[in-house]
Amino acid sequence: MTQVVTLEQVLELAKQLSLVDKINLIEKVTPEIKRELNIKPKPRRSLRGLWRGANISDEDIANVRKEMSANFPRKSI
Numbered sequence: 001m002t003q004v005v006t007l008e009q010v011l012e013l014a015k016q017l018s019l020v021d022k023i024n025l026i027e028k029v030t031p032e033i034k035r036e037l038n039i040k041p042k043p044r045r046s047l048r049g050l051w052r053g054a055n056i057s058d059e060d061i062a063n064v065r066k067e068m069s070a071n072f073p074r075k076s077i
Helices: 007-015 019-037 058-069
Strands: none
Touching: none
């Protein structure tokens, strides 16, 4: 005959664990929860071609560099 364990009982036992054991408990329970929830990682989007079609000229880069270096080095540092 199986015994039903309540959340309160589990929490009371978990409070008695050391910090390391609490962390180990979380690490062991988390994959099981993910499996039960059937969580699948989202596929990553490729960054290939991210800048395709962006018309950035050498002049644009030079202007941005000039703006960035205008306040460098700051005297407040």
